Amino acid sequence: MKPTLRNASQLQAAIIDLDGTLVDTLGDFVEALNRTLAELHLPALGRAQVERMIGKGSENLLLSAMAHLGEPDPAARLPVAWAAYQRHYLHVNGRFSQVFDGALAGLQALRDAGLPLACVTNKPLAFAQPLLHDKGLAGFFSHVFGGDSFERKKPDPLPLLKTCEALGTAPARTLMVGDSQNDGLAARAAGCPVVLVTYGYNHGEPIAEAPHDALVDSLAQLSEWPGLANVQRA
Template structure:
């Protein structure tokens, strides 16, 4: 933590286990469309790259062609958004150690930002529902910037908002998207060993440190 002046924290799989929310909303959407449902294990491999990617992956998993999935995507998004907003946070839980870790970062005087590939209209209510919104000076979603993680742009823009140089801004996440974005942006990065990493070993993702709980940042 030496030299760190601010921190950027991912949401899904890092602070909140939202797999249950994804399960409920995604399968309700698929049922509306008459498409086959997907298992939690499959969803776990699909999440992390934004809602558009999640929906497309679920449609393709159900046997649709690429063109068929693309044609159905607008209606699927409308239905998914409605279902997700209706249940947002009801099937999710804050991971152990998150409040302690965020409190420790704040106690160091570090300004915090939440940066997620989740749409901002989903992210803000979830943080509020879980009592985490008060920790963050800024919240940015997958639709806040022109590109999403693993592109470095969202991290660079978030550093600008925090007023800190990338080299002084810690990225805390759970996936290769976070690691790759941090490396490209020039941010040090800590990854948690739980969460969602598309089924790949988290140790293979770019990182400076692996932790089992955000409380280890204290």
């Protein structure tokens, strides 16, 4: 499926999500979360259960997991759970994940068009930066912002607006590429065009129901976008 936005030639930059868009990190989440739950004397969760909980930040993942397992006061246990989770995630980060097919080709197509790229994720920055380096993706990005880089996370538009400021670009000419309703809602509120991939993590909901301008089955399809080779930065 080709992107259906009319033309890419007026784009100034692109913002790319990380988990579920560039890298399949579900295995990392499952491993770190279950090691944390074991410390809390709670049972492990399966991949399908964890997949529905990720995407809104690590704190939300922990709270959702504890609530799902019947913990009476997840918020009270969050400080201990968060400390354990940080320790475990830093240890497993990247070990149970892989770059999605087509991701490198898509990033290369955007870079070859002369577009500055920023990575904006709800993953804490201390997890995001090492992962990008480990997977050979860090060199594509002039800016990397995590879920703790700003006062609010996606789906709030603030991270995208702040990233546009850092890039020096207009939101209406800054493409958002993501995999979930968090990305679609943030892009709509910020005034950014948005392309969503069909293979990511969207809390178990159909991605076609999330706000989007186009859907792609692979980031490699961005290279087919009309006008991408004739991007006008002015």
